[in-house]
Amino acid sequence: QVQLVESGGGLVQAGGSLRLSCAASGRTISSYAMAWFRQAPGKEREFVAVMKWSGGTTSYADSAKGRFTISGDNAKSTVYLQMSSLKPEDTAIYYCAARVGLSKWSVRDYAYWGQGTQVTVSS
Numbered sequence: 459q460v461q462l463v464e465s466g467g468g469l470v471q472a473g474g475s476l477r478l479s480c481a482a483s484g485r486t487i488s489s490y491a492m493a494w495f496r497q498a499p500g501k502e503r504e505f506v507a508v509m510k511w512s513g514g515t516t517s518y519a520d521s522a523k524g525r526f527t528i529s530g531d532n533a534k535s536t537v538y539l540q541m542s543s544l545k546p547e548d549t550a551i552y553y554c555a556a557r558v559g560l561s562k563w564s565v566r567d568y569a570y571w572g573q574g575t576q577v578t579v580s581s
Contacts, residue, residue: 462481467575470579478538489512493555493557495552501550506518525542539552556568
C-alpha cells in the first residue's frame with residue numbers, strides 16, 4: 459500500500475503561481491510513476507503531468523506544457539507540481555496518483571490516490 463497526501467492548494471489570482479506537494483509513504487516508491495490529475499466541477503478527472511521516479515522522465519498534458527513542472531525529492535518521497543501563469547480554467551481539485559511501472563495518462567491505470575487539494579484561480 460502507498461499513502462499519498464497532497465498539500466499546497468489555495469486561492470490565487472490569474473497569472474499567479476502555486477506549488478503543490480504530494481508526500482508518499484508506505485512503500486519504497488523508486489519503481490513507481492507519480493502523476494497529477496485534476497477534476498473541475500462537472501467534469502471528468504483529467505491527466506495533468508507524470509513523472510517516473512527511475513530516470514526522472516516526465517510528460518505533460520497540452521494544457522500544462524510550458525506552465526507546469528513536475529519534479530520529485532527522493533529523500534522526502536515527495537512529488538511537486540509547480541504551476542505558473544495560472545488561468546481561471548485551471549480551477550479544480552488536484553489529485554496525486556501512483557502506480558507501479560510505466561508512466562500512464564489514464565485515471566484507470568492508477569491504483570493509489572490522494573484525497574485531493576483545491577486550487578482556485580480568480581480572474
